[in-house]
Amino acid sequence: MDDIVRQAMAKWPNVPHCFGWLGLDARGQWFMRDDRAQAAGPFPQSRGSLLRHEKLVDFIQRNYERDDDGCWYFQNGPQRVYVELEAAPLVLRVDAAGVLTAHTGETLAAKAAYLDEAGRLYVETPRALGLVHTQDMHVASDLVEQGTWQPQDVLARDLPARFGYVPSPAQQKAGH
Structure with a gap:
């Protein structure tokens, strides 16, 4: 602040x-x-x-x-x-190495990944849950295919309660 x-x-x-x-x-x-x-x-x-x-x-x-x-x-x-x-509270950009940058400019680590019913990919970080930016879904899909991220299925309506x-x-x- x-x-x-x-x-x-x-x-x-x-x-x-x-x-x-x-x-x-x-x-x-x-x-x-x-x-x-x-x-x-x-x-x-x-x-x-x-x-x-x-x-x-x-x-x-x-x-x-x-x-x-x-x-x-x-x-x-x-x-x-x-x-x-x-x-979600954060919108995340992803690079090919899996480095996450929030819309706020913060670099964050991935703890877990989640895929909702509409195919949107979310990543849990130490700061908050973030939605992967649509322009980076191709990079994120490579990370999923490589096994770096293993998204769990989730309903979008459940995310606020689950992630506070x-x-x-x-x-x-x-x-x-």
Whole structure:
């Protein structure tokens, strides 16, 4: 977490949390969801505006964390902005050696792999569960064929409970 964020949290400790305004899609892209996007429906059906400002995206990714309830958020100064997840807390890129790089830029180790009913490949890492980026499925399939990864079958709907994350903190807050 950035020092400036820690300082803001100490200076203003009681800023209300923000829900529904930020989404992370299955390709590791961030979306700002204003009132209009939220009124149009839940994420990812209503995505909002793709964030393209590189420094803003880097700031979000440096300050992306998980709370004790499994909700992922971006610490924006003194305010927590909870993130709506399309698939998993992380989106992973994979190279031919099996090195995983999260959408946040972190290099992570693979603990186990999972294949859901739609053919999406997830990898458990020490940080969190991540979805393998669609552009890297050819590399990931080579790792499976070589026996480096041996994915277990899983239902996508079971992943949040199994790996302790909340896909929609906004819906959880609303009591759904």
